[in-house]
Amino acid sequence: MRNELSEVFKPAVGQPDYPAQEALHASKSPETAWNLSRSFFGNTLTAHLPGMFVVNGRRGGYRAVSITGNHCELQCDHCKGALLKSMDHAPDGASLRKIGLDAYARGDRGILISGGLRRSRQASVA
Numbered sequence: 001m002r003n004e005l006s007e008v009f010k011p012a013v014g015q016p017d018y019p020a021q022e023a024l025h026a027s028k029s030p031e032t033a034w035n036l037s038r039s040f041f042g043n044t045l046t047a048h049l050p051g052m053f054v055v056n057g058r059r060g061g062y063r064a065v066s067i068t069g070n071h072c073e074l075q076c077d078h079c080k081g082a083l084l085k086s087m088d089h090a091p092d093g094a095s096l097r098k099i100g101l102d103a104y105a106r107g108d109r110g111i112l113i114s115g116g117l118r119r120s121r122q123a124s125v126a
């Protein structure tokens, strides 16, 4: 279990190592989770704007690209595939390459490669 959680809770660059066992405990108690998060990350909330949205004239530096188009077999209750509709679609390597080159030419910082999932919770990569 510890190894699985260590994989999930890898620290971001510059962040302290997140203790896997405490994270497991925190997942069972909102108060513990709140206190653990404050002890590691303080009271500062850093939010990142996804690249496919524009807010107050600003767009994030990583536009999302769906390699499955609008298709998602999983259809989670909170999304039902709606997230994919806001993304550029790259059904093959050539279109993904073009989107990457266009992003580079625009001065974007990169692209976020995403897509829908199969019922098995695996991604389909062509």
Ligand code: SF4
Pocket (backbone or CB within 6 Å): 072, 073, 074, 075, 076, 079, 080, 081, 082, 083, 084, 115, 116, 117
């Ligand atoms: S797997 Fe992702 S894209 Fe598919 S419905 Fe769930 S949140 Fe949306």
